[in-house]
Amino acid sequence: MVELLNYPFDSSMIHRKCNRIRNELMKGAFTNEIKVAVLGGSTTNQLVKIIELFLLKEGFLVSFYESEYNKYYEDAAFDNQTLLDFKPDFIYIHTTHHNITEYSSLKATNEEIEIIFENQISKFSSIWNSLEKYNCPIIQNNFDLPLNRSLGNLDSYQPHGQTYFLNKLNHFFAKEAQKNKSLYINDINYLSALFGLNNWHNKNIWFTAKYAISYEAIPTLANNIVGIIKSILGRSKKCLVLDLDNTCWGGVIGDDGLNGIKLGNESAQGEAYLTFQAYVNKLRERGIILAVCSKNNHEIAKEGFTHSDSILKFEDFTSFKANWDPKYLNIENIANEINIGLDSIVFMDDNPVERNIVQSQLPSVSVPEIGDDILNFIDYIERNNYFEVVNLSNDDLNRNKFYKENIIRKKQKAAFENYDQFLLSLKMNAEIKPFSNVYLDRITQLINKTNQFNLTTKRYKLIEVEKISKNEMFITLYGKLTDKFGDNGLTSVMFGKITNKTCVIDTWLMSCRVLKRDMEFAMFNKFVEKCLSKNLNKIIGIYKRTAKNNMVSNLFSDLGFEYVKEKSDGSIIWELKIKNYNSIVNKININ
Amino acid sequence: MNREELFEKIQEIFRDIFDNENLKIEESTNSSDIDDWDSLNHINLVVAIESEIKIKFNFDELSTLKDVGAMMDLILKKIN
Numbered sequence: 001m002v003e004l005l006n007y008p009f010d011s012s013m014i015h016r017k018c019n020r021i022r023n024e025l026m027k028g029a030f031t032n033e034i035k036v037a038v039l040g041g042s043t044t045n046q047l048v049k050i051i052e053l054f055l056l057k058e059g060f061l062v063s064f065y066e067s068e069y070n071k072y073y074e075d076a077a078f079d080n081q082t083l084l085d086f087k088p089d090f091i092y093i094h095t096t097h098h099n100i101t102e103y104s105s106l107k108a109t110n111e112e113i114e115i116i117f118e119n120q121i122s123k124f125s126s127i128w129n130s131l132e133k134y135n136c137p138i139i140q141n142n143f144d145l146p147l148n149r150s151l152g153n154l155d156s157y158q159p160h161g162q163t164y165f166l167n168k169l170n171h172f173f174a175k176e177a178q179k180n181k182s183l184y185i186n187d188i189n190y191l192s193a194l195f196g197l198n199n200w201h202n203k204n205i206w207f208t209a210k211y212a213i214s215y216e217a218i219p220t221l222a223n224n225i226v227g228i229i230k231s232i233l234g235r236s237k238k239c240l241v242l243d244l245d246n247t248c249w250g251g252v253i254g255d256d257g258l259n260g261i262k263l264g265n266e267s268a269q270g271e272a273y274l275t276f277q278a279y280v281n282k283l284r285e286r287g288i289i290l291a292v293c294s295k296n297n298h299e300i301a302k303e304g305f306t307h308s309d310s311i312l313k314f315e316d317f318t319s320f321k322a323n324w325d326p327k328y329l330n331i332e333n334i335a336n337e338i339n340i341g342l343d344s345i346v347f348m349d350d351n352p353v354e355r356n357i358v359q360s361q362l363p364s365v366s367v368p369e370i371g372d373d374i375l376n377f378i379d380y381i382e383r384n385n386y387f388e389v390v391n392l393s394n395d396d397l398n399r400n401k402f403y404k405e406n407i408i409r410k411k412q413k414a415a416f417e418n419y420d421q422f423l424l425s426l427k428m429n430a431e432i433k434p435f436s437n438v439y440l441d442r443i444t445q446l447i448n449k450t451n452q453f454n455l456t457t458k459r460y461k462l463i464e465v466e467k468i469s470k471n472e473m474f475i476t477l478y479g480k481l482t483d484k485f486g487d488n489g490l491t492s493v494m495f496g497k498i499t500n501k502t503c504v505i506d507t508w509l510m511s512c513r514v515l516k517r518d519m520e521f522a523m524f525n526k527f528v529e530k531c532l533s534k535n536l537n538k539i540i541g542i543y544k545r546t547a548k549n550n551m552v553s554n555l556f557s558d559l560g561f562e563y564v565k566e567k568s569d570g571s572i573i574w575e576l577k578i579k580n581y582n583s584i585v586n587k588i589n590i591n
Numbered sequence: 592m593n594r595e596e597l598f599e600k601i602q603e604i605f606r607d608i609f610d611n612e613n614l615k616i617e618e619s620t621n622s623s624d625i626d627d628w629d630s631l632n633h634i635n636l637v638v639a640i641e642s643e644i645k646i647k648f649n650f651d652e653l654s655t656l657k658d659v660g661a662m663m664d665l666i667l668k669k670i671n
Contacts, residue, residue, distance in 0.1 A: 012642035015635060019610035045631045205634070208653060215638050 005057050006368065007383040009219040014050065021053055030061040034229075037065040037088035037134075039072035041099035042212035050218050051092075054226040058235060069210065072099075076127040083134070089461075090229055091131055092139045096188065096212040097146050097166055104160050113159050121172055128176070128183055135463050137232050139184045139225060140177075142170045144192035144213070147201045181441075182463050184228050184390055191217070191224060220383075227385030233459065234448030237366060237386040238340050240283060241331055243349035244294035244301055244322070246372065248312065249273050253304045254296060264309030272374045277311040279378045284316055287396030288387055289338060289403060291319040293330045293347070295354075298322045318403045327354055328361035338403060339512035341451065341548065346386045348377065393442045395489040402513050405485040423518065423587040426483040430519065430588045432526040435469035435476040435495070442490045443478055446511060450493075451548040453520070454509040455541070455555065456571075473498050474506075475530045479523050481514050481588070488514050492523050502538040503531050515551075518586035524559055525583045526590070532578060540564075541574040559584070592670060597644075597663055604639045605659075608632055618660035646670060 001021050004014050014021070034055070038044050048064055055062045065086045067075040072093055075083060100120060104113040124140075131138050143166045155161035170189055177183045192200040195217050202214035213221060230236060245252045250262030250269045262270040263277075284290050290312070294301055301322030305314045314320065319337050321330035327349070335342050343364040349355050350372040359367040368380040381387065389396070409426070416422040435443060444462045451457065460468070468474050479492030491511035496503040505527075510520060531539060541556040557563070560581060561574035592600075598618075606614045609627050622628040628636075633656075640662070641647055646669045648656070656662050 012639065016604065016607045016639045016642075018635075020607065023610065046635070204647075204650075205638075208650065209630075209634050211634075 002057060005053060005219075005223075007223075007380060009223070011216045011219050014053070014219045015046065015215055018046075018049055018053065022049075022056065025053065025056040028056070028059070030056075030059060032059060033061045033063070034089045034233075035063050035065070035086060036229075037067075037075075037083060037086060037091045039067045039075050039091060039093050041070055041072045041093075041095035042206075043069060043210045044094055046211070046215065047094065047218050047222060050222040051225055054222050055229070058226065058230055060229075070099075073123070073127065077130045088134055088136050090137050090139060090232075091134060092186070092225055093127065093141060094212075095141050095143075097143045097162075098206075098212045100143070100162075100166065100169070103162050103165055106160050108160065110159060117165065117168065120169060124173070125176070128180065132182070135461075135467075137182050137184055137461060137463075139186050139228055140173065141186045141188045142173045144188045144200060145197060147197050147203070181466075182461075184232070186221075186225055186228060188213075188221065188224075191220060195220065223383075223385060227388040228390060230385065231388040231390045232448075232461070234445065236388050237288075237346050238344040238449075239289040239291060239318075239334070239338060239346070240280065240381070240387075241291045241293045241334060241345055241347045242280070243351065243354065244292060244296060244304060246350040246374075247348055247377070248277060248292075249304060249307070249310075250374070254300055258303050258307060261304060261307065263307050269374070270309070274309060274311065276374055276377050279381075281311050281316070283381075283387055284312075284400055285397070286389065286392060287399040289340070289400060290317045291334045291338070292317050292321060293327050293334065293349075294322045295324055295327070296322040315404070316400070318400065318407070326357065326361075328358050331358060331362060331365060339452070339515070346381065348381070350374075391441055393445060395442050395445070398487070398489060401486065402488055405488075406513055408485055409483075419516075420587065426485070426517070426587070428481060428483045428517065428588045429591055430482075430522050431480040431591050432477055432492075432523060434530075435465070435478055437466075437469075439478055439490055440465055440469065443493050446490070446493050446509060447507065450509040450511060451546070452512055453515065453552055454546075454549050455505065455552055456507055456544045457546050457549060458507050460507070468495060475503055475527065475534070477523060477526055477530070479510075479519060479526075481517065481519055492519055494523055494527060496527070496539070498534065498536065501536050502540060503534075503536050504540040505542065508541075518584075518588055520555065521559075521584040521586045522588040522590065525586075528578060528581055528583070537578050539576045539578060541576065542571050543574065544569075544571040592667075594663065594667065597666060600643060601640070601659060601663065604636065604643060608635050608639060616659050618663065619658055621658035640666070644670065 001017055001024050004010060004017060004021060038048050044066060048066055052062055065083055065088060072095060102116055104116050128138060145163055145166060149155035149163055151158060151161050155163040157164060173185055177185045200213055200217050205211045205214060242248055250273050251260055253261050263273050264270045302314050305312055319334045321334060331345065331347060335345060342362055346366045347358055348370055355367045358365060366386060368384055370377050370380045413422050440462060444460065444465045448459050469476055474495050474497055476495040478490055480490045481488045491514045494505060494508040496505040541561050543553060543556060556574035561576045564573040564575050566572050602616055605616050606612055609625055637648060644666055646666065652665055655665065
């Protein structure tokens, strides 16, 4: 029944089976709990129930605060002890065009229209300002268009028009979200267009129950909100694994040959595959890792991407598995090679048998039931929100380059007598400095998605990281590493809190792409240096075991820490007297 | 669709909405007989019936849906 929550949504079944889906989901194990406040400008009961389903599906046990009917403004703008006590992790403001209470009359002058616009702006600005005290992301709907427009086409370009007014507000919301780091727009303007206003709105349910959007649209809306939450929490997928024949091009390259496959503008089908490739390439450009998993001869498969019309090139794939092994084994290899979890992978294959085997052998891989019609493939990726992104860092844009460079490094490694020589040959340079504003987005992103080299696996939101960076009681460090092959970007983060001459390392993590480069030693040397400059004499390290971070279980011991105790929650406490510490020699130059 | 066939469909919808596989309704069943039959679940019932039977209720009709029997009367009138 849980599969009802995959795109395409059967809305009426989701509503009808809502309680049963919930029961089924509640049988799962939950490692994460989150609290979501829903401040509605219309009825939200059913919406909240469906949001819960999508969150449960992602492994989040959720509790809600739900404002009374249409009390979003009062709840947000005034003191609200209940909401304060609730301590929301997310606040979602479900407003729609129905909440715009004042439009200009047709006789209004331009100045008067401007005042009405300013009133609406200041209402929402005051909501967002007031919500800052909750220190959490705010997810805000922009505006859908009303079903009717009394001025007809003029409504969209005449200053008195409602359409014109709402579009202008949407533009203002977008500008605000560019500035305000904790404001995220839930684009119902797009969703309603996608649905068609006739289906997005339902006058009957509006007048009888004050639901501002139709029941039919609720699952799509809920899924969209959960997509944003997932992305903020670093749960978006990282890698797209593609089959080749009838997925990246039409036909079978082994049978039809390079000139026989359908790809390019000569045929409708070829053009459709080209469009799919162009979309995949856009994902790649914004940092999604691409891989191939195909039952094919390697050389023949590779040849497909030399097709004169092919947008994707062989080099665009970080991992390329074209052989006759079972696909689930290849996908496991891909995950190991790139160093990501299976739960970060989406696999696309037009063959239902292959999909089925992969899904049953590797349940944590996402395998959408894309069918075999190329026309639908993009929608399956997009509407399942696999790759939802809430901001674009330079590291995202360069990620594929990093992985590519890593493969060259691996090849070089083989040519050296020993590892030290190899490291030396890399001519590594690091920049290790306290957190600074330009890097907070990237630092937060790393904190939320790094699983393997991560001592405590604590997650923090942007707004919290920002506070820590400004707090004198914290020692914070980020690390960037470059070498002769290129820039690895910001890949290492650590910070600790000072109490009584002691610094407790709260968080220490590193991206897997710089493993085994001694970067952790360079980071720690710098950290000790900072501690000394503040006259501290002790460092406490904490290792909290998770399913994924075994690789750092001995790190503190390797650095010369002494074991103190194991706490009841399973975390192990280590201690280092700073005067006993000898800097660890490494091959990294510090800038 | 005859009255018995319709009754079976309605029964299934009630079981789904109220999350009880053994729920047995009767024509006289009304909101005071089922704990969770509040105004919100009433909407869920109406929406589910509309989509299952492919009919639409109008405003006046919604207020007449007092019990299962009344629902069935109205539905049968609409589809026949």
